[in-house]
Amino acid sequence: MNTAQQTARVGLFFLLGVALVWVTFETLSNGKIFAPKSHTIVARFDDLRQLKAGDDVLMAGVKVGSVLKTQLAGHRGEAVLQIDSNIDIASDATATVAMSGLIGGNYVSIGMGTAGLPPLMDGAEIRTVESPDLNTIMAQLGGLGKELQSSLGSFSSAFNGDPKTGGGIMQKLDKLVTENTARINATMENLQQITDKINRGDGTIGRLLNDPKLHDELLATVDEIKSAASQAKELVANAQAVIAQVKSGQGALGTLVYDKKAADDIKASIADLRTVSDKIARGEGTLGKLISDDALYNSAQITLKKADRALDGLNDSGPITAVGIVANALF
Amino acid sequence: MKRIVSILEGVGSVVQLLVKSVSYAPTLPRQWARFVEQCYLIGYTTMPIVSILSFFIGTVLALEAGYSMEGFGAKEYIGSLVGLSMARELGPMMTSVLLAGRVGSAITAELASMTVYQEVDALTVMNIPAARMLVLPRLAAILVMMPVLTVIANIVGWFGGAVVARYVSFVGISSESYFAALRHYTKFKDVIYGMEKAEVFGFVVVLVCCNIGLSTRGGPREIGAAVTRGVVVSLILILVLDYFVTKVLM
Amino acid sequence: MNEPATSACSKTRNPFTGVEANAVGVRVDAISKKYDGVTVLKNVTFDVQPGEIFVMMGPSGSGKSVLLRQISGLEYPTSGTVTVDGMDPCLEETRYRVRIGLVFQAGALFNSLSVYDNLALYPREHRSGGEASIREKVMHALRILSLEDAARKFPSELSGGMKKRVSIARSLVMEPQLMLYDEPTSELDPVMSATISEIIATLKNEYSVTSLVVTHDRALALTIANRVGILMAGRLVTLGTADDLRSSTDPRIVDFLNPKIDIEHPRFKKLEAQEKDTS
Ligand SMILES: Nc1ncnc2c1ncn2[C@@H]1O[C@H](COP(=O)(O)OP(=O)(O)OP(=O)(O)O)[C@@H](O)[C@H]1O
Numbered sequence: 001m002n003t004a005q006q007t008a009r010v011g012l013f014f015l016l017g018v019a020l021v022w023v024t025f026e027t028l029s030n031g032k033i034f035a036p037k038s039h040t041i042v043a044r045f046d047d048l049r050q051l052k053a054g055d056d057v058l059m060a061g062v063k064v065g066s067v068l069k070t071q072l073a074g075h076r077g078e079a080v081l082q083i084d085s086n087i088d089i090a091s092d093a094t095a096t097v098a099m100s101g102l103i104g105g106n107y108v109s110i111g112m113g114t115a116g117l118p119p120l121m122d123g124a125e126i127r128t129v130e131s132p133d134l135n136t137i138m139a140q141l142g143g144l145g146k147e148l149q150s151s152l153g154s155f156s157s158a159f160n161g162d163p164k165t166g167g168g169i170m171q172k173l174d175k176l177v178t179e180n181t182a183r184i185n186a187t188m189e190n191l192q193q194i195t196d197k198i199n200r201g202d203g204t205i206g207r208l209l210n211d212p213k214l215h216d217e218l219l220a221t222v223d224e225i226k227s228a229a230s231q232a233k234e235l236v237a238n239a240q241a242v243i244a245q246v247k248s249g250q251g252a253l254g255t256l257v258y259d260k261k262a263a264d265d266i267k268a269s270i271a272d273l274r275t276v277s278d279k280i281a282r283g284e285g286t287l288g289k290l291i292s293d294d295a296l297y298n299s300a301q302i303t304l305k306k307a308d309r310a311l312d313g314l315n316d317s318g319p320i321t322a323v324g325i326v327a328n329a330l331f
Numbered sequence: 332m333k334r335i336v337s338i339l340e341g342v343g344s345v346v347q348l349l350v351k352s353v354s355y356a357p358t359l360p361r362q363w364a365r366f367v368e369q370c371y372l373i374g375y376t377t378m379p380i381v382s383i384l385s386f387f388i389g390t391v392l393a394l395e396a397g398y399s400m401e402g403f404g405a406k407e408y409i410g411s412l413v414g415l416s417m418a419r420e421l422g423p424m425m426t427s428v429l430l431a432g433r434v435g436s437a438i439t440a441e442l443a444s445m446t447v448y449q450e451v452d453a454l455t456v457m458n459i460p461a462a463r464m465l466v467l468p469r470l471a472a473i474l475v476m477m478p479v480l481t482v483i484a485n486i487v488g489w490f491g492g493a494v495v496a497r498y499v500s501f502v503g504i505s506s507e508s509y510f511a512a513l514r515h516y517t518k519f520k521d522v523i524y525g526m527e528k529a530e531v532f533g534f535v536v537v538l539v540c541c542n543i544g545l546s547t548r549g550g551p552r553e554i555g556a557a558v559t560r561g562v563v564v565s566l567i568l569i570l571v572l573d574y575f576v577t578k579v580l581m
Numbered sequence: 582m583n584e585p586a587t588s589a590c591s592k593t594r595n596p597f598t599g600v601e602a603n604a605v606g607v608r609v610d611a612i613s614k615k616y617d618g619v620t621v622l623k624n625v626t627f628d629v630q631p632g633e634i635f636v637m638m639g640p641s642g643s644g645k646s647v648l649l650r651q652i653s654g655l656e657y658p659t660s661g662t663v664t665v666d667g668m669d670p671c672l673e674e675t676r677y678r679v680r681i682g683l684v685f686q687a688g689a690l691f692n693s694l695s696v697y698d699n700l701a702l703y704p705r706e707h708r709s710g711g712e713a714s715i716r717e718k719v720m721h722a723l724r725i726l727s728l729e730d731a732a733r734k735f736p737s738e739l740s741g742g743m744k745k746r747v748s749i750a751r752s753l754v755m756e757p758q759l760m761l762y763d764e765p766t767s768e769l770d771p772v773m774s775a776t777i778s779e780i781i782a783t784l785k786n787e788y789s790v791t792s793l794v795v796t797h798d799r800a801l802a803l804t805i806a807n808r809v810g811i812l813m814a815g816r817l818v819t820l821g822t823a824d825d826l827r828s829s830t831d832p833r834i835v836d837f838l839n840p841k842i843d844i845e846h847p848r849f850k851k852l853e854a855q856e857k858d859t860s
């Protein structure tokens with residue numbers, strides 16, 4: 001091959017290289033080489049977190065520039081932001097250091113500000129808002145987890161008993177049954193006798209059936225039993241809903257991150273529960289009917305089992321689960 | 332002990348050769364034809380293999396990334412992974428490895444045979460230093476050609492990745508989202524960074540191979556040994572330098 | 582005969598220093614050379630006067646080529662000193678002052694360059710004249726050695742004798758002040774050998790080029806030499822004019838200069854016996 005041809009090929013090859021570098025540059029940097037006209041603004045924060053040079057500056061999620069450098073300015077951290085020249089930032093806009101993910105990098109988020117205000121000039125300082133640090137949030141979550149645990153602890157002690165207050169619902173029920181065995185037995189015997197008498201066709205049955213007053217009284221008693229049972233069911237349903245919420249985590253915890261109302265709610269329902277069980281302990285009104293209702297007992301037991309499981313789960317994984325839930329919520 | 336001494340000797344003679352060659356830099360315009368010839372040999376003729384290799388490196392990267400990222404739904408990031416690793420590491424690295432194999436061996440063989448057959452002695456007697464006529468044009472050529480080879484490797488590798496991302500069924504992300512991720516995470520400075528690395532590797536490979544070729548002693552059999560040594564030393568140096576250059580440039 | 586290569590440019594000035602080129606002398610002072618503990622040259626002392634033709638003879642392996650490497654500045658002797666025109670030949674500045682031509686025993690042609698480019702390399706690299714004058718010079722040297730037809734060929738396409746001639750032509754193009762020939766006629770026919778002798782003589786007579794010729798060629802040595810040295814096993818055993826040598830009675834020299842061909846020599850008998858053994 002002659003030299004001229006060789007030179008031509010090398011020249012072509014070199015030009016190809018230059019062209020490719022150019023293409024790469026154009027695609028990757030959107031041709032900033034001919035438009036280096038960007039302006040810088042300064043943002044001062046108490047804590048820049050892990051913000052570093054090269055991180056993005058976003059406005060409504062759109063990249064409008066990048067962090068040029070970070071440095072100390074007096075007692076605060078200062079980030080110099082390079083903003084694309086065609087972007088105007090209103091002078092009342094605020095900047096925050098935001099996280100792009102739990103383990104991801106940081107970026108500077110700039111609010112829109114008020115339209116129509118004069119834009120920030122080159123070198124101007126932008127107003128800033130400190131954002132909560134991830135670590136702080138984590139610490140709060142840890143505290144929350146503890147609170148949750150303690151309130152659930154009292155919830156469970158309401159069910160399972162607290163030796164000082166004389167036991168939980170179950171123990172109280174047990175106690176009631178044991179204490180009143182004689183009377184229950186007597187009642188049963190009486191019933192038996194009545195049945196027997198009816199069976200025997202004694203006069204009493206006619207009297208019972210024909211006496212409207214007695215009949216009405218009997219009906220009223222049955223109604224009373226019914227309403228007591230439904231009341232108890234409602235209570236259990238309430239407890240179930242709270243537990244379900246705790247288990248699903250989302251709603252309750254989402255609220256819990258910001259206020260403690262839910263925790264108070266739980267405490268309140270536990271207080272309600274206690275009142276009820278106290279009432280039962282005092283043997284108020286509906287005692288006989290309550291005891292005779294099997295379904296109530298069964299469903300109360302199932303609920304207790306469920307609550308137990310939920311509590312176990314929380315005890316096992318404690319704050320980690322909480323973090324998991326929060327993490328899920330964040331992503 | 333002997334090994335250490337011989338290594339030190341090698342380092343010393345490389346540095347000497349470098350200083351000598353650089354001191355002849357003003358003669359480069361006069362050696363234009365030689366420079367172009369070396370550019371041709373080092374750059375133009377190496378391009379096809381560099382392209383082929385980087386294409387497949389790009390495809391494998393995309394494939395592996397697709398396979399492992401599928402598990403946690405991060406397939407959209409394949410572009411960024413291929414883009415960054417090609418530009419910052421694999422582009423310059425594989426180009427240099429190929430350079431060591433293809434150009435480094437050729438340089439060593441040529442200079443070793445010139446040394447063994449006394450051509451270098453003849454040059455010395457003619458007062459034409461080997462550093463000026465044989466080494467300088469090669470060093471200049473590698474400096475000019477290496478960025479070109481690297482950028483070709485990068486772009487071809489990126490397209491290789493795009494092909495896999497698009498057409499392999501279990502990866503299956505569109506070229507648009509592949510290149511969007513690539514462009515979002517790969518900055519032009521990453522490409523420049525890769526080129527700087529490549530420049531260092533290429534320069535060292537050529538310099539070391541020249542030195543090994545010129546210090547060959549003995550008969551034709553030594554030519555083969557010199558070529559082996561040139562390639563092995565080049566490869567080791569590329570890997571060792573990679574660490575340090577990466578650290579310095581970080 | 583043909584005109585010598587340098588006739589185109591009479592007694593020229595050194596292109597680098599601008600100083601009129603005058604003949605240079607060589608001093609070899611008590612040099613020894615060891616390779617890995619093997620002593621190849623042992624305390625060799627002699628000098629070559631400016632404009633003289635000095636012929637060094639000696640049996641194969643006696644160290645003649647090694648001696649030329651020391652004088653041309655390719656290697657440093659283990660002990661002793663070599664000076665060319667009073668300077669150390671290994672230094673680069675010496676090479677700028679004194680042009681030394683060395684005809685390698687094996688030619689040492691640049692295999693990647695054509696014959697023409699082999700010859701043109703030196704003037705091009707040292708920028709002595711434009712391409713036209715270089716061309717004239719190169720073609721002249723090729724013509725002297727009957728190599729015009731080989732100008733476009735590459736070394737690998739040449740015969741052994743042609744390579745030797747190209748090597749000589751290449752040195753002539755350098756317009757050297759000191760010529761070192763390592764066996765210039767070893768692969769050449771008698772006519773070409775005579776041409777080489779004429780070239781050496783012409784260079785001396787018309788351009789006072791100092792020549793140091795290493796050769797086995799007795800006829801060449803005894804016709805052109807001003808002085809002859811004989812090297813045996815690394816030692817210089819005699820030093821004198823051609824006539825001194827012819828009239829020498831030293832048995833080593835007589836044997837070396839007039840070898841008796843004796844096919845009945847016992848070592849051949851031994852060889853035959855070995856052949857019989859193996860068959
Ligand atoms: N580089 C070297 N390393 C080790 N030994 C060497 C080297 N060069 C030459 N020798 C030894 O030095 C001795 C002289 O070698 P030299 O080439 O000078 O012989 P010579 O006189 O030129 O022989 P010839 O007439 O065959 O060319 C030889 O025994 C050779 O083995």
Ligand SMILES: [Mg+2]
Pocket residue numbers: 645646647686763
């Ligand atoms: Mg010899």
